[in-house]
Amino acid sequence: MDRINSRDRALRERAEAVIPGGMYGHQAVGLLPDDYPQFFEKGEGAHIWDVDGRRYLDFMCAYGPNLFGYANPQIDAAYVRQLGLGDTLTGPTALMVEMAEAMVAMVSHAGWAMFCKNGTDATSMALTIARAHTRRKTVIRAKGAYHGAAAWCTPRPTGIIDTDRAHQIFCDYNDVASLEEAVRQAGDDLACIFAAPFKHDAFIDQAEPDLAYARRVREICDETGALLIIDDVRAGLRLARDCSWANIGVQPDLSSWGKCIANGHPISALLGSEKARKAAASIFATGSFWYQAAPMAAGLETLRLVRDTDYLERITALGQRLRDGLAERATTAGFSFRQTGPVTMPLFLFEDDPDLRKGFCFSSEMLARGVYVHPWHNMFLCAAMTEADIDGALEAAEGAFGVLKRQGPGLAPVAKLAFLSAGAR
Numbered sequence: 001m002d003r004i005n006s007r008d009r010a011l012r013e014r015a016e017a018v019i020p021g022g023m024y025g026h027q028a029v030g031l032l033p034d035d036y037p038q039f040f041e042k043g044e045g046a047h048i049w050d051v052d053g054r055r056y057l058d059f060m061c062a063y064g065p066n067l068f069g070y071a072n073p074q075i076d077a078a079y080v081r082q083l084g085l086g087d088t089l090t091g092p093t094a095l096m097v098e099m100a101e102a103m104v105a106m107v108s109h110a111g112w113a114m115f116c117k118n119g120t121d122a123t124s125m126a127l128t129i130a131r132a133h134t135r136r137k138t139v140i141r142a143k144g145a146y147h148g149a150a151a152w153c154t155p156r157p158t159g160i161i162d163t164d165r166a167h168q169i170f171c172d173y174n175d176v177a178s179l180e181e182a183v184r185q186a187g188d189d190l191a192c193i194f195a196a197p198f199k200h201d202a203f204i205d206q207a208e209p210d211l212a213y214a215r216r217v218r219e220i221c222d223e224t225g226a227l228l229i230i231d232d233v234r235a236g237l238r239l240a241r242d243c244s245w246a247n248i249g250v251q252p253d254l255s256s257w258g259k260c261i262a263n264g265h266p267i268s269a270l271l272g273s274e275k276a277r278k279a280a281a282s283i284f285a286t287g288s289f290w291y292q293a294a295p296m297a298a299g300l301e302t303l304r305l306v307r308d309t310d311y312l313e314r315i316t317a318l319g320q321r322l323r324d325g326l327a328e329r330a331t332t333a334g335f336s337f338r339q340t341g342p343v344t345m346p347l348f349l350f351e352d353d354p355d356l357r358k359g360f361c362f363s364s365e366m367l368a369r370g371v372y373v374h375p376w377h378n379m380f381l382c383a384a385m386t387e388a389d390i391d392g393a394l395e396a397a398e399g400a401f402g403v404l405k406r407q408g409p410g411l412a413p414v415a416k417l418a419f420l421s422a423g424a425r
């Protein structure tokens, strides 16, 4: 392994000297099996290459941003063309208005759009606007749901003080009684309710939104005047060509977008309904790079592909092919293999695998066969994948299940993860 991983190993050693912990955030050292590469060289279509030249079919899609393929020719041409004209300028270009028009036209609840860089910018801005709109403080959100890495929402509370987290009440996703209890606690101070489009927490099975829960969230917001915020940063455009809850007929007041809206180029967005327009105009929202024109050019091209192609139908069919094929192979190998969430954003967990040793072994064996999967985070399909790619992944899975079956009780525990998974379970 050392031989084939040699450039990656060398970079990790150098990183340890100059990057705290060698790496941080969702790529922090120890969160993935040791044989996973930390550094990559390039991406093209549905594939990534690590720094040791190994190619993988990539089911992480950069944790979401890759929707139409890495280095997509049309999107990147639009990006490069705009770079040549100007990117970060003293003010925005006309593309900002065009991008706002395109998003408002696409998302049925939206009457306006604001642009920022990261998903965290958009969710934080949503919170501020809800508080400005209601002149109230309390936010209700679901336990374990990710909304970004700012002080108010980071999943790791190290360095965070109580007042950063003040005025937040947690409920259980899809549990109406716990939602109503949170609303009771909020009293007359409820500013907003955050909802993920579906439950996509790490380490546990994903869950579709329960219709009764979604409708109750909407009703409560209507009754109290609080704003309903859908955090579509991760799921946006992989479930619908609209806000993800449009699929179940529930419209939010605000929705946050990011990750794939410019196919990997840095831009995120907050969309809102008329009700919230005045409050949105009243807050101070900005950043040095928020008017960047080239990501907007890429975003416009991405949204054109969203409108004009059958990408959603294709990734849905590919996701179903993957799910059915994996279910069949897992059953044949004798594994209880749980595949949850929408087929375009699958998560795999093994039954009876509390410290994820089976998941780590399976993932490593997939990696060795040229398929990059994740042992505890949801994955993503992209429109550059083909049926042949999926069939190749299924063949890899057959081999991986085989190895797992032979190794069985001899698998080593995954110690480094215990602290994280324990918190999430």
Ligand SMILES: *Cc1c(COP(=O)(O)O)cnc(C)c1O
Binding pocket: 117, 118, 119, 120, 121, 123, 146, 147, 148, 149, 196, 231, 232, 233, 234, 235, 258, 259
């Ligand atoms: C990734 C993510 C965010 C944060 O987006 P960043 O661009 O990483 O700041 C917020 N909400 C959800 C649901 C996400 O998946």
